[in-house]
Amino acid sequence: MGHGGGGAMSAELVENVFAPAFGGRTLATLGDSAVVELGGARLAFSTDSFVVRPLFFPGGSIGDLAVNGTVNDLAMSGARAAYLSCGFILEEGVEMAVVDRVARALGAAARRAGVEVATGDTKVVEAGHGDGVYLNTAGIGLVPAGVDIRPQRAVPGDVVIVSGAIGLHGVAIMSVREGLEFGVEIESDCAALGGLVDAMLAVTPDLHVLRDPTRGGLAAALNEIAAGAGVGVVLSERAVPVPPQVANACAVLGLDPMYVANEGKLVAFVPRREADAVLAAMRSHPLGTEAAVIGECVADHPGMVVARTAFGGTRVVDLPMGEQLPRIC
Amino acid sequence: MGHGGGGAMSAELVENVFAPAFGGRTLATLGDSAVVELGGARLAFSTDSFVVRPLFFPGGSIGDLAVNGTVNDLAMSGARAAYLSCGFILEEGVEMAVVDRVARALGAAARRAGVEVATGDTKVVEAGHGDGVYLNTAGIGLVPAGVDIRPQRAVPGDVVIVSGAIGLHGVAIMSVREGLEFGVEIESDCAALGGLVDAMLAVTPDLHVLRDPTRGGLAAALNEIAAGAGVGVVLSERAVPVPPQVANACAVLGLDPMYVANEGKLVAFVPRREADAVLAAMRSHPLGTEAAVIGECVADHPGMVVARTAFGGTRVVDLPMGEQLPRIC
Numbered sequence: 081m082g083h084g085g086g087g088a089m090s091a092e093l094v095e096n097v098f099a100p101a102f103g104g105r106t107l108a109t110l111g112d113s114a115v116v117e118l119g120g121a122r123l124a125f126s127t128d129s130f131v132v133r134p135l136f137f138p139g140g141s142i143g144d145l146a147v148n149g150t151v152n153d154l155a156m157s158g159a160r161a162a163y164l165s166c167g168f169i170l171e172e173g174v175e176m177a178v179v180d181r182v183a184r185a186l187g188a189a190a191r192r193a194g195v196e197v198a199t200g201d202t203k204v205v206e207a208g209h210g211d212g213v214y215l216n217t218a219g220i221g222l223v224p225a226g227v228d229i230r231p232q233r234a235v236p237g238d239v240v241i242v243s244g245a246i247g248l249h250g251v252a253i254m255s256v257r258e259g260l261e262f263g264v265e266i267e268s269d270c271a272a273l274g275g276l277v278d279a280m281l282a283v284t285p286d287l288h289v290l291r292d293p294t295r296g297g298l299a300a301a302l303n304e305i306a307a308g309a310g311v312g313v314v315l316s317e318r319a320v321p322v323p324p325q326v327a328n329a330c331a332v333l334g335l336d337p338m339y340v341a342n343e344g345k346l347v348a349f350v351p352r353r354e355a356d357a358v359l360a361a362m363r364s365h366p367l368g369t370e371a372a373v374i375g376e377c378v379a380d381h382p383g384m385v386v387a388r389t390a391f392g393g394t395r396v397v398d399l400p401m402g403e404q405l406p407r408i409c
Numbered sequence: 410m411g412h413g414g415g416g417a418m419s420a421e422l423v424e425n426v427f428a429p430a431f432g433g434r435t436l437a438t439l440g441d442s443a444v445v446e447l448g449g450a451r452l453a454f455s456t457d458s459f460v461v462r463p464l465f466f467p468g469g470s471i472g473d474l475a476v477n478g479t480v481n482d483l484a485m486s487g488a489r490a491a492y493l494s495c496g497f498i499l500e501e502g503v504e505m506a507v508v509d510r511v512a513r514a515l516g517a518a519a520r521r522a523g524v525e526v527a528t529g530d531t532k533v534v535e536a537g538h539g540d541g542v543y544l545n546t547a548g549i550g551l552v553p554a555g556v557d558i559r560p561q562r563a564v565p566g567d568v569v570i571v572s573g574a575i576g577l578h579g580v581a582i583m584s585v586r587e588g589l590e591f592g593v594e595i596e597s598d599c600a601a602l603g604g605l606v607d608a609m610l611a612v613t614p615d616l617h618v619l620r621d622p623t624r625g626g627l628a629a630a631l632n633e634i635a636a637g638a639g640v641g642v643v644l645s646e647r648a649v650p651v652p653p654q655v656a657n658a659c660a661v662l663g664l665d666p667m668y669v670a671n672e673g674k675l676v677a678f679v680p681r682r683e684a685d686a687v688l689a690a691m692r693s694h695p696l697g698t699e700a701a702v703i704g705e706c707v708a709d710h711p712g713m714v715v716a717r718t719a720f721g722g723t724r725v726v727d728l729p730m731g732e733q734l735p736r737i738c
Contacts, residue, residue: 081501081535082533083499083531084531084532084533084534085533090531093508094529094531097505098529101512101513101515101516102512102516102519102526102529103519103520103525113528114492114527116492116527118450118452118550119449119450119451119452119551120448120449121447121448122448125494125527127528127545127547128496128530129496129498129530129532131532131534131538162447163443163447163454165455165456165547166431167456167458167547168458169498170412176426179422179426180426183426183430183431186430186431187430190432198443199442199454199455200423201458202412202419202423203459203460203736204412204413204414204735205460205736206735206736208537209538209540210538211534211538214534214543216456216458216545218456218494218496218545218547220452220454220549221447222447406533406535407532407534407535
């Protein structure tokens with residue numbers, strides 16, 4: 081299961097199996113959106129499969145995830161998603177009412193995100209070879225002129241901003257799946273971030289890095305950026321917005337909120353001179369009201385993420401090894 | 410299973426579930442490649458999931474299918490595939506050697522087809538919720554200026570050409586899966602058709618319809634075109650190239666070769682004045698040496714495909730209802 085968890089085992093699979101098989105350029109882009117040239121246009125292109133269990137959960141469904149996940153991957157290149165493809169893998173015997181409900185959720189999420197489902201495919205596998213519904217989406221969108229957002233562009237001095245509270249998606253899934261009750265129902269943060277990114281780009285096209293901290297959480301996202309750019313990251317642990325219900329649930333489950341998946345948040349590396357204006361723009365957007373500066377990019381300890389704890393110490397925030405929460409998306 | 414078979418039950422799913430959920434424009438394009446505008450470029454965009462069993466078969470593998478299936482969907486709009494996305498859904502416990510072999514086959518097929526795997530994703534599901542490896546690919550490619558190839562453009566008088574022998578993919582899969590022996594090993598025709606379509610377009614950009622007769626075979630492809638354009642199709646049954654080993658295997662299995670899947674063939678509707686030149690160009694291409702005129706498009710019996718039998722009679726070639734051979738691709 082760890083190979084699909086977005087951590088060190090996933091990275092190993094990409095490096096040792098997929099990159100040699102597919103060729104050089106893929107290495108840099110696999111697991112992320114690629115920016116490609118076609119017909120004179122600069123396009124972002126990305127794909128994700130969705131195997132979340134259960135199919136419906138507080139705050140969303142596999143249909144919402146399938147739209148927002150791919151829309152967000154494109155947004156992390158600065159692109160507004162224009163068209164989605166959608167592949168269904170149905171398990172024989174799944175109720176048509178369930179397929180219908182998933183399709184409607186997907187359609188509604190696409191309309192909210194302003195993206196068109198342009199093409200699709202359906203396959204059916206025998207009972208016992210699937211799990212109701214698996215989905216894949218791929219998406220394409222235009223990258224605006226002058227925008228060049230990628231992990232390699234992080235430089236010492238960049239301010240690290242997160243768009244809001246972390247850990248909600250993972251804890252929401254976990255709580256329904258395991259039948260846990262934490263007093264209040266915890267809803268997934270599942271949302272499409274294209275509008276928030278547009279608001280940030282309106283301040284400056286020179287955002288350096290954007291990343292949606294999904295599988296592996298904020299810790300995996302920051303480690304990948306630190307490794308990709310050869311920079312260090314220093315976080316102020318106290319500044320990371322962890323809602324009390326997430327902190328409580330993680331304490332019960334033995335999880336670290338830094339490693340729990342989000343589906344409607346982004347982390348941004350922004351040039352210091354633009355940071356205040358970008359933060360203000362984020363806070364003015366409905367999906368960024370709780371945006372916060374959580375740290376900075378440094379020249380020290382390249383490839384490593386370090387957190388200053390509330391007690392004045394420091395700890396290394398590693399790339400997660402395997403899978404904390406399987407089938408979260 | 411029939412809902413994934415590419416026949417009448419699949420069409421019903423698209424019409425009753427996906428089209429209302431996703432919106433109007435999708436209805437015309439779902440299950441096919443869509444032609445969309447982005448950044449001033451006209452792009453073909455398509456997706457397919459692959460759940461074939463077994464993963465490796467005579468003449469190919471799920472990796473070859475995943476590349477060629479999507480490359481061919483784009484080629485059926487006249488587009489040369491430029492970039493592919495690739496999503497793996499792995500079943501927990503699948504041997505890494507198998508994943509590696511699939512990835513290498515996929516990479517090699519992409520290089521042969523001249524398409525770049527630009528982006529990807531991997532998910533892992535628990536044992537008993539998958540079947541080793543499922544794949545999804547999506548692809549994008551440029552549609553050349555002046556090219557407008559789609560089912561609705563079929564008109565009475567068009568000549569119907571098939572690029573070669575039918576039924577090989579379905580019979581190859583069936584024979585290895587069921588452990589059947591037909592004296593000679595039957596190999597899948599799995600191949601990328603971009604080069605063949607380029608050769609046809611070099612004769613004239615005014616090809617009316619192209620279709621790769623995959624699930625549901627030649628019968629499903631022709632019925633969809635007849636229904637989409639509101640025209641009739643008359644076939645000369647004798648002219649349809651059915652190799653003896655396919656005819657023999659189908660006789661044993663109780664199948665009609667017209668309904669068996671192909672993965673390296675196309676059917677073309679070509680204006681009569683261009684038909685000889687297009688046929689000659691096809692026969693000069695390695696993937697079209699056995700190309701043959703198999704019928705014509707007529708104004709009679711709109712939406713219906715009729716075959717003139719070898720004995721001088723006629724029979725209606727219906728859209729297949731459900732699934733002749735499940736998990737063929």
